[in-house]
Amino acid sequence: MRVGVLALQGDWQAHAAALARAGGAAEPVRTAPELDAVDGLVLPGGESTTMLNLLDHGAMTDALRTRIETGLPVLATCAGIILLAREVVPEQPSLRLLDVTIERNAYGRQLASAVVEVRAAKELGDGPTMEGVFIRAPRVRRTGPGVTVLGWRGEDPVLLEQGAVLAATFHPELTDDDRVQRRFLRRIGGSR
């Protein structure tokens, strides 16, 4: 089982470290051949416009879309969920694979970044709340019928699942709670 972290820009090393703590060694993915070689992929936090730009210049956008469409297990956080969203506000290109409408920086600029308690769905196990680190976070405005919500900040869905895609508007990789990572790694094990 080979786990990749998209390492074009962003906190991919924090993801690799969090996966290692949860029992999965991860490798950086920067090119199309490296993308081909992995059985699961993390789309990390960072700047979505930067990642889109680098995906396009590396001719990776279509390859990434095809792999996710055909069932590649994905863990996406913050910028990652923006890359996947069907619709982004304000409008920008995206892979349109996750049936949500998402608004960028919707809680405000950096001054609104905060560590907030997230209410966790029962199927995550280990207690009813988890620590949510929100950094210039996007906000989910709509979820489609195929999307299951696994975490809430107040009434806002912040942890979502659709098929093999697990996506958060916050940063589980910046906490010691590894429930999200473990769920992702189980998916990869199960997909083979």
Add this chain to the structure above:
Amino acid sequence: MDFNDPQFRVKVGLAEMLKGGVIMDVTTAEQAKIAEDAGAAAVMALERVPADIRVQGGVARMAPVEKIREIQKTVSIPVMAKCRIGHVAEAKMLEALEVDFIDESEVLTPADEENHVYKHPFKVPFVCGCRNLGEALRRVGEGAAMIRTKGEAGSGNIVEAVRHLRAVQRQIKTLTVLDGHELMAQAKELQAPFELVAYVAEHGRLPVPNFAAGGVATPADAALCMMLGAEAVFVGSGIFKSADPATRAQAIVQAVTHWQDPTKLVEISAGLGEPMSGLDIGSLSPEEMLSRRGW
């Protein structure tokens, strides 16, 4: 110092998100747009780029309020802005403007030759420059959430950035092989808080992300900074003082991602037009060196 304080964690958290990215100096909304379209992870709003500050002289201050607002309205990526060293009022204004990061910068004319801003009480994160590990840890002790090596801004010459990156990495490595009995003497030598010296000795890295700045003019310069341990790169005059800013900006962004791949660096570096003209550091007097400002 409490690294688990939620406010400190979200400050460092934003620095984490900028890793592997390029932060570009911009003086207008049009430049900010070019930077964002080229893949910048953030922009730095300032009144004049360092190369112009060098040529024109005079006092360099925080960017005009309306300029910062205009840039914030134009781009979706984080907007940083510079305040003068020790200029608490400029820092508070930048926080009120809701910039995403404040650079307490030696590129501007220092307001206080003795003290830097005490950064802990601010909600907005700060980045500060350093030439060595002691200076880096003094700034972290004051509350900086990101460190950048200073380099020599506006010179188009990477030599000072290399000197500072090498110094910080060498001093970090040295601490990791010393034993506990030796750390207080190191704290005295480095003129840095003991607990931060002990942190570096234990973890082999700074407690906050470590970026590079000053003198980056080509994709190769940016790649070199990454090879020497920088986690992201600031580019000032190197982009908008070159012949083709949009193309060069895009190339530097790619170089920071693909720094380990020389074939790709070759591909990226073709057809960029003229870089900014550089300065021989040896021709600068100590008073002309911006990196000597602050301590």
